[in-house]
Amino acid sequence: xxxxxxxxxxxxxxxxxxxxxxxxxxxxxxxxxxxxxxxxxxxxxxxxxxxxxxxxxxxxxxxxxxxxxxxxxxxxxxxxxxxxxxxxxxxxxxxxxxxxxxxxxxxxxxxxxxxxxxxxxxxxxxxxxxxxxxxxxxxxxxxxxxxxxxxxxxxxxxxxxxxxxxxxxxxxxxxxxxxxxxxxxxxxxxxxxxxxxxxxxxxxxxxxxxxxxxxxxxxxxxxxxxxxxxxxxxxxxxxxxxxxxxxxxxxxxxxxxxxxxxxxxxxxxxxxxxxxxxxxxxxxxxxxxxxxxxxxxxxxxxxxxxxxxxxxxxxxxxxxxxxxxxxxxxxxxxxxxxxxxxxxxxxxxxxxxxxxxxxxxxxxxxxxxxxxxxxxxxxxxxxxxxxxxxxxxxxxxxxxxxxxxxxxxxxxxxxxxxxxxxxxxxxxxxxxxxxxxxxxxxxxxxxxxxxxxxxxxxxxxxxxxxxxxxxxxxxxxxxxxxxxxxxxxxxxxxxxxxxxxxxxxxxxxxxxxxxxxxxxxxxxxxxxxxxxxxxxxxxxxxxxxxxxxxxxxxxxxxxxxxxxxxxxxxxxxxxxxxxxxxxxxxxxxxxxxxxxxxxxxxxxxxxxxxxxxxxxxxxxxxxxxxxxxxxxxxxxxxxxxxxxxxxxxxxxxxxxxxxxxxxxxxxxxxxxxx
Numbered sequence: 234x235x236x237x238x239x240x241x242x243x244x245x246x247x248x249x250x251x252x253x254x255x256x257x258x259x260x261x262x263x264x265x266x267x268x269x270x271x272x273x274x275x276x277x278x279x280x281x282x283x284x285x286x287x288x289x290x291x292x293x294x295x296x297x298x299x300x301x302x303x304x305x306x307x308x309x310x311x312x313x314x315x316x317x318x319x320x321x322x323x324x325x326x327x328x329x330x331x332x333x334x335x336x337x338x339x340x341x342x343x344x345x346x347x348x349x350x351x352x353x354x355x356x357x358x359x360x361x362x363x364x365x366x367x368x369x370x371x372x373x374x375x376x377x378x379x380x381x382x383x384x385x386x387x388x389x390x391x392x393x394x395x396x397x398x399x400x401x402x403x404x405x406x407x408x409x410x411x412x413x414x415x416x417x418x419x420x421x422x423x424x425x426x427x428x429x430x431x432x433x434x435x436x437x438x439x440x441x442x443x444x445x446x447x448x449x450x451x452x453x454x455x456x457x458x459x460x461x462x463x464x465x466x467x468x469x470x471x472x473x474x475x476x477x478x479x480x481x482x483x484x485x486x487x488x489x490x491x492x493x494x495x496x497x498x499x500x501x502x503x504x505x506x507x508x509x510x511x512x513x514x515x516x517x518x519x520x521x522x523x524x525x526x527x528x529x530x531x532x533x534x535x536x537x538x539x540x541x542x543x544x545x546x547x548x549x550x551x552x553x554x555x556x557x558x559x560x561x562x563x564x565x566x567x568x569x570x571x572x573x574x575x576x577x578x579x580x581x582x583x584x585x586x587x588x589x590x591x592x593x594x595x596x597x598x599x600x601x602x603x604x605x606x607x608x609x610x611x612x613x614x615x616x617x618x619x620x621x622x623x624x625x626x627x628x629x630x631x632x633x634x635x636x637x638x639x640x641x642x643x644x645x646x647x648x649x650x651x652x653x654x655x656x657x658x659x660x661x662x663x664x665x666x667x668x669x670x671x672x673x674x675x676x677x678x679x680x681x682x683x684x685x686x687x688x689x690x691x692x693x694x695x696x697x698x699x700x701x702x703x704x705x706x707x708x709x710x711x712x713x714x715x716x717x718x719x720x721x722x723x724x725x726x727x728x729x730x731x732x733x734x735x736x737x738x739x740x741x742x743x744x745x746x747x748x749x750x751x752x753x754x755x756x757x758x759x760x761x762x763x764x765x766x767x768x769x770x771x772x773x774x775x776x777x778x779x780x781x782x783x784x785x786x787x788x789x790x791x792x793x794x795x796x797x798x799x800x801x802x803x804x805x806x807x808x809x810x811x812x813x814x815x816x817x818x819x820x821x822x823x824x825x826x827x828x829x830x831x832x833x834x835x836x837x838x839x840x841x842x843x844x845x846x847x848x849x850x851x852x853x854x855x856x857x858x859x860x861x862x863x864x865x866x867x868x869x870x871x872x873x874x875x876x877x878x879x880x881x882x883x884x885x886x887x888x889x890x891x892x893x894x895x896x897x898x899x900x901x902x903x904x905x906x907x
Contacts (some may be wrong), residue, residue, distance in 0.1 A: 237771040244816050245513030246554060247405055250275040253482035253496060253504040256472035256824055258292040261307035266289060268311075268328060272505050276322040276543040278507045281402075283326045284434045286469040287356075287412050288340060290315075290330040293438035294474035299331055299338065299370040308332075312343055312350075312385040323541040327409060329436040330622035334382050334391060336374040342409045342436045343384075344538075345828055350387040351538040353746045356411035357421060362470045364440065364478050365413075380534075381904065393421060394533050396430050399540035404512035406430045406535075408462075415456060416485075427525065428533040431515050432867055433462045439467035440478040443531075449483060458490030461518040461525070463510035470499055488512070489518055489546030493555060495691045509554040514709040517811035526771050529873030544652045557824040561805040562741045562862050574751035577744060577861050578617070581736055584859035585621040585711075590732050592709060600708025602699045604729075605634040605654060605661075606776065608747050609648030612653065612768050614713040616752050617736050619657050632659040635702055638693045641776035643786050649768050650753030653686040656761045662702070666694045674752065688777035700733075709733035712856060718743035719855065719866050720804045721794050721841065722848020723775075730851050735858030739865055741804060742773070742797040773797070792845065799829065803841040808872065814838060814886040837889050846880035 252275065254267035275283040287293055290311040291304060298304050300641030308330040310742035325346035332341040332353055339355035355374030359367035382391035385489050399405040408425030415422065415435055422433045433456075439449055463486070481498035486508050494506040505856040519525040559678035564570045593599040601618055605611045618632045634654040638647055654661035671692050679686055696710075697760035701711040712732025712831060714724050716739055724730040737745065746769055753765035781787050790796060802824065806817045821834045853868045853876050 234664040237639060243821060245404060245511060245516075246481070247282065247402065247512055248278070248280045248507065248509050249432070249463065249465050249486060250278070251467040251484040251494070251496070251506040252283055252285050253470040253484050254285070254289065255470065255501055255503060256286075256289060258472070258474050259295050259298050259304060261291055261304065261311045264292065265311035265314045267399055267503065268315055268326075271562055272315070272318050272322055272324050272326055274503070276324045276506055278505075279543055280324055280507055281463075281540050281542060282407070282434075283324055284465045284467040285326065285328045285436065287329045287342075287436040287438040287469050289436070289469065290328055290329065291479070293329075293469050294476070296366075296474075298369065298371070300620065305331055305333060305338075305883070309385050315343075316345050316350065316385060316387070318349055319345045319541065323347075323543040325351075325538075325540055327407075327434050329411070329438065331371070332384060335379050337377075338376060338674040339377070340367065340371045340411060342411055342434070344407065344409065346538050347541050349538070350385065350389040351397050352390040352392075352536050354395055354411070355380050355382065355391070355393055356414060357393050358413045358417050360413045365415075379513060380725075382393060385600055388648065389480050390534060390536050392534065395536055396425060396533050397427055397536050397538055398429070402512070402540050404431055404516050404849065405540060407432045407438070409434045409738070411435065412439060412626055415452060419432060422456055422460055422464070422529055422625045425533070426462050427529055428531075429535075431461075431512055432462045432510065433457070433460060434529060435464065435466045437466060437659045438473065438480060438680075439483065441481040441483070441498070446481070446483055450492075450495070452483065452489050453485050453770045454490050454492060456634065457487040461489050461515055461522060463488045463512075463515065463519060468496075470504065471499055474650055474746060489515060511554070513812065513816070520811070524657070533637050538901045554823075557802075557806075557820045559802065559824050559828075560742045560743050561809075562864075563747050571755075574744075574748050575796060577740065578620075578748055579871050580753070580859055580861050581617045581740070582624060582808075585617055585734070585736055586624050587620060587623060587841065588857075589627075597630050599625070600631045600633060600703070600706040600713045602633045602635055602703040602706070603711045604695050604712075604713060605636045605650045606642075606774075607636070607648070607650035607653075607768065608771065609742075609749055609768060610715050610718075611713040612765065613740070613745050613749055613752075614711055615657065615659070616743070616749070616756075618711055619659065620756070629658045630660045631708070632657075633662060633702055633706060633708070634659050635662045635699060637664050637666045639670065639691045639695075639777070641691075641774075641778050641779050641780060641786065641788065643776060643784055644773075645767075645771060645784075646776060646786075649764055649771070650669065651766070653761070653764050656758075656764065659814075664698055666691060666698070672696045683778050688775070689725045689728060691777050692725035696728050696731055704732065711736055712858070713737055713747050715740050715742050716862075716864065716866060717797065717800055717804060719810075719843040719848075719852055721800060722796055722851050723790070723844070726851050726854070730855065732856050735856045738855060738858030739861035741801045741864070743801045744862065746797075773835065786828060794827075795840055799825070799834065799837050800841060803838060805864060807845070808842075814842060814883050817888060818887075818890055822860065835887060835890055842880055842883045844879060846883070849874050849878065850876040 265470040361368040370540040408430030410421040419435040469480045485498040486494040493508045496504040712735035753762035774786040
């Protein structure tokens with residue numbers, strides 16, 4: 234096996250190929266050899282399914298030669314050769330050829346696997362306009378009169394209503410459509426997807442026109458997204474006749490709207506696209522989609538077959554799945570990231586404006602209180618509040634930023650908080666909590682230890698002050714905690730977990746940092762931006778324990794619950810993708826190779842699952858707040874989970890991956906499961 238091949242075993246991946254071989258028009262022997270050679274290359278790269286272009290065994294542009302028996306006989310013999318190759322190589326193939334059935338000729342796709350013909354699918358929509366004249370030679374599959382076909386010494390199901398379910402690969406059901414069938418108002422692939430097809434193969438002969446490739450690309454991506462499917466599009470290349478048209482061999486493999494591989498066009502050599510599609514991911518997307526739970530694709534015939542597995546063990550058989558992004562909530566491309574930040578910030582400000590417009594009755598304008606610590610989360614909440622007030626034409630002094638220094642507050646965070654409030658022109662109040670917290674702890678008989686009670690008391694004292702300040706001014710308290718903290722339960726119940734509106738609840742920590750940086754770069758003057766950049770450079774900390782001798786915080790959040798980028802990676806692939814711990818771990822191994830050792834990833838993954846399950850009661854009681862990214866944890870919308878659900882299955886799977894001993898993983902993670 235290749236070095237990374239074990240990562241894919243049992244994780245729901247299927248390696249597929251889209252092939253555009255060089256053809257000679259009407260030279261079936263040459264085209265068959267090119268097809269078999271391409272299958273050999275696909276097998277060497279570990280493919281289990283290869284898709285070829287429309288009428289690839291004869292060439293699409295044979296025109297009236299399709300009425301010649303010698304061509305049709307040769308195509309049938311070519312199919313025999315492909316059948317033998319599929320048995321020898323252990324690769325399934327979908328090849329295009331003309332097929333005679335009941336005295337009619339059909340433009341067909343034949344699925345072969347393990348030396349057997351699984352089925353034959355005829356094209357339905359036959360274009361007859363402009364440069365296309367298919368109805369001159371072929372009959373639409375919608376007009377077929379038979380359900381079976383005898384060809385190449387085999388008998389197989391025949392029809393446009395076929396789906397092919399791999400009995401040896403859960404979640405793999407293949408649907409086939411041919412070129413123009415995709416370009417219609419109701420593509421066959423939609424019906425096939427609703428019927429359960431997760432892999433859609435399109436055998437195409439789409440000619441090239443200036444500007445057409447963009448439309449074709451968009452069409453394939455949109456259909457793959459609409460169908461929540463892997464779409465394998467194999468196109469005829471320049472070997473087709475150039476009498477009136479040119480074919481570019483524009484092949485693509487797209488998964489749920491994301492392009493995994495795309496060929497270069499206009500090449501005269503074989504174009505072989507190979508990648509891994511994620512069937513588990515597609516199944517999860519469909520399970521959450523009402524479009525699949527409330528609709529049916531109509532009557533379809535399900536054909537079961539065994540999907541072969543090639544014997545290749547060369548280096549080319551290694552993992553070909555694109556390396557997952559380390560930051561699934563933050564685009565890597567700078568332009569996309571800037572647009573992403575604009576949209577996220579606009580969602581936050583619009584949400585707050587709507588809530589302010591609904592609640593504000595004071596003639597002097599709206600008022601919100603915010604606990605301003607000088608950290609990232611409270612800074613983002615303040616920026617959202619300021620810009621929301623600006624949008625409403627309200628006085629920024631209605632934003633009451635309360636900084637509440639306590640036993641763990643450092644001079645850096647406090648000075649940044651006060652400087653930022655001043656630069657933004659909001660009301661700033663300083664209310665120390667040291668004495669009031671000490672009084673409370675003494676009243677309950679606390680022995681003065683710097684334990685979880687000591688820390689939680691500070692969080693609850695701050696929330697009490699913020700609620701009362703809001704009430705004093707006739708306003709409401711704006712929460713500051715982020716989505717990552719909610720996922721991990723890294724917040725104090727009825728402390729910073731509670732507010733009257735939770736404006737950051739839908740924003741994961743990695744995006745919080747990017748949003749503050751984006752605000753510094755685009756929305757504020759240089760003095761304000763300098764403070765914002767220093768806040769971005771400050772390590773995340775709750776500042777609930779006394780600082781070190783040199784005045785630095787003695788707490789580092791990422792050392793307690795794990796790096797932000799890892800935890801956000803876990804949140805995304807657990808909640809959004811629905812993946813198992815094993816799969817999340819394997820994906821993280823690939824994404825963070827060279828950055829974190831596998832044992833580090835396992836340790837933080839164990840903390841994630843332990844904390845995620847143990848803190849659902851906090852999310853069940855969370856206040857209103859807008860969804861911002863693909864993941865939301867509101868119990869009223871995206872994430873409904875029992876607070877007393879048991880994590881044994883998930884933690885056992887991590888233990889099987891040789892994680893650290895269970896209790897050792899989490900005991901030192903202060904406040905995670907409080």
